[in-house]
Amino acid sequence: MSIISNLRNEILSRVDWTLIFAVIVFVYIFKTYRLYFTTRKSRPPGPIPLPIIGHLHHVIGNVADKKSQLNDKYGELCEITMFGYRCVIISKPEYLKELFSPNVYSPFLRRLPVSEGFKAVGMDCEGLLLNHDVDKWRHNRKFFTKSLSPPSFIKLSVKYTAEACAELTKYWGTLKHDRMVRLDEWYRAFTSDMMGLVASGAKEDSMRIYYEKLHGLKGQGKQTKSLSRGEQYRLLRTEYPDALAFFIFVPKILWSLPIIRNQVQRYRNVLDNLTSFEVDFINKRKESLQKTDQKDNEKESVRDDFLTMLLTQNGETDSSADIIKQNIREMFSAGTGTTTSALCAVAYLLAKNPECEERMVNELFSVLGKDRNIELADLSKLTYTEMVINETMRLYPVVPLTYRYSPKTELKIAEYVFPANTIFTINLAHMHRNPRYFPNPNAFDPERFAGNWKERYPQYAFSPFGQGVKACPGRNFAMAEMKTILAQVYRKYTFKLVKPDEPLHFKFSLVNDISKLEAYLEERKV
Numbered sequence: 001m002s003i004i005s006n007l008r009n010e011i012l013s014r015v016d017w018t019l020i021f022a023v024i025v026f027v028y029i030f031k032t033y034r035l036y037f038t039t040r041k042s043r044p045p046g047p048i049p050l051p052i053i054g055h056l057h058h059v060i061g062n063v064a065d066k067k068s069q070l071n072d073k074y075g076e077l078c079e080i081t082m083f084g085y086r087c088v089i090i091s092k093p094e095y096l097k098e099l100f101s102p103n104v105y106s107p108f109l110r111r112l113p114v115s116e117g118f119k120a121v122g123m124d125c126e127g128l129l130l131n132h133d134v135d136k137w138r139h140n141r142k143f144f145t146k147s148l149s150p151p152s153f154i155k156l157s158v159k160y161t162a163e164a165c166a167e168l169t170k171y172w173g174t175l176k177h178d179r180m181v182r183l184d185e186w187y188r189a190f191t192s193d194m195m196g197l198v199a200s201g202a203k204e205d206s207m208r209i210y211y212e213k214l215h216g217l218k219g220q221g222k223q224t225k226s227l228s229r230g231e232q233y234r235l236l237r238t239e240y241p242d243a244l245a246f247f248i249f250v251p252k253i254l255w256s257l258p259i260i261r262n263q264v265q266r267y268r269n270v271l272d273n274l275t276s277f278e279v280d281f282i283n284k285r286k287e288s289l290q291k292t293d294q295k296d297n298e299k300e301s302v303r304d305d306f307l308t309m310l311l312t313q314n315g316e317t318d319s320s321a322d323i324i325k326q327n328i329r330e331m332f333s334a335g336t337g338t339t340t341s342a343l344c345a346v347a348y349l350l351a352k353n354p355e356c357e358e359r360m361v362n363e364l365f366s367v368l369g370k371d372r373n374i375e376l377a378d379l380s381k382l383t384y385t386e387m388v389i390n391e392t393m394r395l396y397p398v399v400p401l402t403y404r405y406s407p408k409t410e411l412k413i414a415e416y417v418f419p420a421n422t423i424f425t426i427n428l429a430h431m432h433r434n435p436r437y438f439p440n441p442n443a444f445d446p447e448r449f450a451g452n453w454k455e456r457y458p459q460y461a462f463s464p465f466g467q468g469v470k471a472c473p474g475r476n477f478a479m480a481e482m483k484t485i486l487a488q489v490y491r492k493y494t495f496k497l498v499k500p501d502e503p504l505h506f507k508f509s510l511v512n513d514i515s516k517l518e519a520y521l522e523e524r525k526v
């Protein structure tokens, strides 16, 4: 034993630690710059990476704003390196043909390289957003699109959305004295309840709970044990985005550190409990559907929502609960924050542009009258309302960046050839404010979307829902939902911003979340 320790001490005393440190630094710097200086004859413009941190300092903070600054400085095609990957940032529509291909066999069906975080949340081979298994993605995408597209589904979502609006305006109607509202919080609770109804019939009661919290009413301080199943599910749903962001952004190497280990366990519990809720209600719905197959007279008892659509289309009632679970989960996560932020941005811009609000409200009254609930057939008549939504999403796209990635295929754009494994960031926000396509780009002007606007702008220049085969499958549904909410809310209320001179507050994680939007609620005088 003592011989070994003597030998170890002998070796340690002879080691030149300075030399070892220098070699490590050299290897690290060599690796950082190898990607930068080798592999291609010509490269697009971009900042030179710093040793060790590469281009991290160019994207820390609001990634979307930072990438737009890079496009401003280096042009509509520029390049940085991140975590050893070549990242190209594109904001020129003409460069997007292959990346936005409509072909289901396109090589660019993935968004980002697979990571340990994606695996932990089960998104590497399930669902749509980050699924790396392209066969499974194609399968899920077909079901997702088929479930969300039929007019019967849109008709039903308009109905459920209008129902949820009735609940929202009922609460607002009781706010007699303090009429200052946090629109972001109300809309978040609203979209969560509404998604619950449309997706799976689960009544989450987010609006009721938020209302009770505001007024210090019953239900406060309850422990999880005494919460109803619906409330427990709602709580899990609210924790899910944090769990998702945690596993995606915190590198696995840190997960076993003492403080972080507890977080890992907490978020794993959230995911596990969420799964057991989802699998449970999916299986219950399957049972109801099987009964319905046997007895025709029980047909009315099965809800016609997204879950039923997923389970029944093409007569296939045997899809596994796991596949369906991820689709339902993605419908919630992709469909609530996005719509909330878009609605907040509409409220902000209309409050700042009262003449546009007046025109939109006139249209709502002329198509729908004073009290009638909106229906499917009304949606196409609300042309100015749609122009307002489009112009809002041009100025404040909820998803400012989207991504495409291929592990195998190289791509030539302009004079540059990008090898496989390049991450392509498509900067939708930057394209939307390009004065070449949208003169006076920072002004709110819904007229830009009047008439046949698609013919006036280059293909892809306006892409709030992305484009091609991976474009948002919820876009028709989201547009219908937003029109419904505006129609039901704006005929009753108008909003005045508490701090009209402040810009919108954004928190960018996976989408551009709007927070702290305070407004005074005023009843509309007709």
Ligand code: HEM
Binding pocket: 128, 129, 130, 141, 148, 330, 331, 332, 334, 335, 336, 338, 339, 342, 398, 399, 402, 403, 463, 464, 465, 466, 467, 468, 469, 470, 471, 472, 473, 474, 475, 477, 478
């Ligand atoms: C204002 C509302 C919404 C906006 C602005 C929006 C925007 C987007 C964008 C930009 C993408 C990426 C598209 C691309 O890469 O080309 C996307 C993908 C997606 N969205 Fe939406 N979305 C909205 C609402 C919804 C809703 C309501 C749902 C579900 C019902 C939904 C489900 C999805 C899914 C599942 C994907 C991934 C598709 C795939 O990778 O194949 N979104 N969305």
